[in-house]
Amino acid sequence: MSGERYQVVIVGAGLVGAAAALALGRQGVRVALVEHRPPPPPGDAWDTRIYAISPASQRFLEGIGAWQRLDGGRIQPVFRMDVAGDGSGAVRLDAYAAGVPRLATILESGRLQSALWQAIEADGNVALHCPATIESLVRNGASTQLTLADGTALEAELIVGADGAASRIREWAGLAATRVAYGQSGVVANFECERAHRGTAFQWFFDSDILAWLPLSGNCVSMVWSTRSAHADALLMLEPAALAEKVRAAGHGRLGELRLLTPAAAFPLRLIRVAAAVAPGVALIGDAAHGVHPLAGQGVNLGFGDAETLAAVLAQQRRGNCGDVRVLQRYARERAEPVQRMQAVTHGLHHLFADDRAAWLRNSGMKLVDRLSPLKAMLVREAMS
Structure with missing residues (x-):
C-alpha cells in the first residue's frame, strides 16, 4: 500500500523535531511531521520547563524564522x-x-514551542499530521510505509525519530540504547x-x-x-x-x-548512549539520540545541533534518496564528537562532585x-x- 509520499517523515514535534521539520522544509525537502497532540498555547504563568539557549542554537533558530x-x-x-x-x-x-x-x-519551553509551530504554519512547507498516532511502520526496500491510526498512509525515504528518550522509532529500528x-x-x-x-x-x-x-x-x-x-x-x-x-x-x-x-x-x-544514531532509512535526533546530565544545560542545544546538521546533510541530497545510509552516516559522524564530548564532560563532573x-x-x-x-x-x- 502506498500513500502520501515524502522524502522525510519526522516523528515527534517537540522543540527539536519541529525545528528539524522547519529547517528541512526551508531547504526544499518534502517533509511531514507527525505528533500525537498539539502544544497548549502559552499563558501568562511561567513555564516550569526552562532552557538555556546557546548563541549557536539562537543563530539556528533565527535562520529558520522561529526566534x-x-x-x-x-x-x-x-x-x-x-x-x-x-x-x-x-x-x-x-x-x-x-x-x-x-x-x-x-x-520558556512552551513559548519556544509555540514560536516553532507558528513558523511552520506560516511557511507552509511542512505537512503537519496532528493529532496523530502511528499504527504501523514497515520498511519496504528504499522506503518506509507509515500508517496512522486514522488510516492515513505515508511513504518516506527517511523516518526521523524525534520522539524523546523512550523513542518508539529507535526501538523499531533496532538501535540499541544504554541507560545509566x-x-x-x-x-x-x-x-x-x-x-x-x-x-x-x-x-x-x-x-x-x-x-x-x-x-x-x-x-x-x-x-x-x-x-x-x-x-x-x-x-x-x-x-x-x-x-x-x-x-x-x-x-x-x-x-x-x-x-x-x-x-x-x-x-x-539518566545518561543515554545510543550505539548508532542511524540505520538504513532511519535517523535519530534530540533525546532519542542521546541523554546528558542537566548540570551543563546543554541537552536541548545538542538536539538543535542534530537538527541543523541533519538538515544541512539532507539538503545536499535532495535529488538522491534521503534514507541512503551512506548519507546518514555523514550526519552521524558530524554529531558523534560533540555529543560524546558533552556526555563525557557532564558524566565526569557528576562523579567528581559526587565523590567526597x-x-x-x-x-x-x-x-x-x-x-x-x-x-x-x-x-x-x-x-x-
Whole structure:
C-alpha cells in the first residue's frame, strides 16, 4: 500500500523535531511531521520547563524564522555565571571578559514551542499530521510505509525519530540504547527574587547535589536542583513557603527572600548512549539520540545541533534518496564528537562532585580555572558553539 509520499517523515514535534521539520522544509525537502497532540498555547504563568539557549542554537533558530516570533519580554540574556564548590572553590564566567555579548539566553519551553509551530504554519512547507498516532511502520526496500491510526498512509525515504528518550522509532529500528541511572532527580520550580539577579546564573555543588538558578525576566529565577531521588520527593512535599526558604538557604541567600511562582516538579536523571544514531532509512535526533546530565544545560542545544546538521546533510541530497545510509552516516559522524564530548564532560563532573574523596581536587581545580582568564574565555566560547 502506498500513500502520501515524502522524502522525510519526522516523528515527534517537540522543540527539536519541529525545528528539524522547519529547517528541512526551508531547504526544499518534502517533509511531514507527525505528533500525537498539539502544544497548549502559552499563558501568562511561567513555564516550569526552562532552557538555556546557546548563541549557536539562537543563530539556528533565527535562520529558520522561529526566534523572531518569541516575546522579547519573556527572554533573559545570561551575562555571567557564578559557580561555587563545596569548599573554597569558585569560578566566575563573564561574557564581557570573554569578549562576547552573552553566555546564553533563558526562555520558556512552551513559548519556544509555540514560536516553532507558528513558523511552520506560516511557511507552509511542512505537512503537519496532528493529532496523530502511528499504527504501523514497515520498511519496504528504499522506503518506509507509515500508517496512522486514522488510516492515513505515508511513504518516506527517511523516518526521523524525534520522539524523546523512550523513542518508539529507535526501538523499531533496532538501535540499541544504554541507560545509566544517576539515582537522582531534577527538581524544577520558578521563584520571584527580593534582589536583582542582573543577568547572572548561579550554580552550587554540595553534598553530591547540584543547585542551579537561571535568571528569568522580571527579576525571577528558574531553579534546577539535581539531588537524590528521596530528597527530591521530600522537596516536592514541602509547602510553598517552606520550599522557598529551603532553596534560599541552599543558595546562601544570594538573591534575598524567594517566593514560589510555579509548583515544583521532578524528573529522573539518566545518561543515554545510543550505539548508532542511524540505520538504513532511519535517523535519530534530540533525546532519542542521546541523554546528558542537566548540570551543563546543554541537552536541548545538542538536539538543535542534530537538527541543523541533519538538515544541512539532507539538503545536499535532495535529488538522491534521503534514507541512503551512506548519507546518514555523514550526519552521524558530524554529531558523534560533540555529543560524546558533552556526555563525557557532564558524566565526569557528576562523579567528581559526587565523590567526597575528591573535594580537594575539585575545589583546587575551580580556584585554578578562576585565575586563568584565557582558559575561562576558552570555556565560554566552547559553551557557545
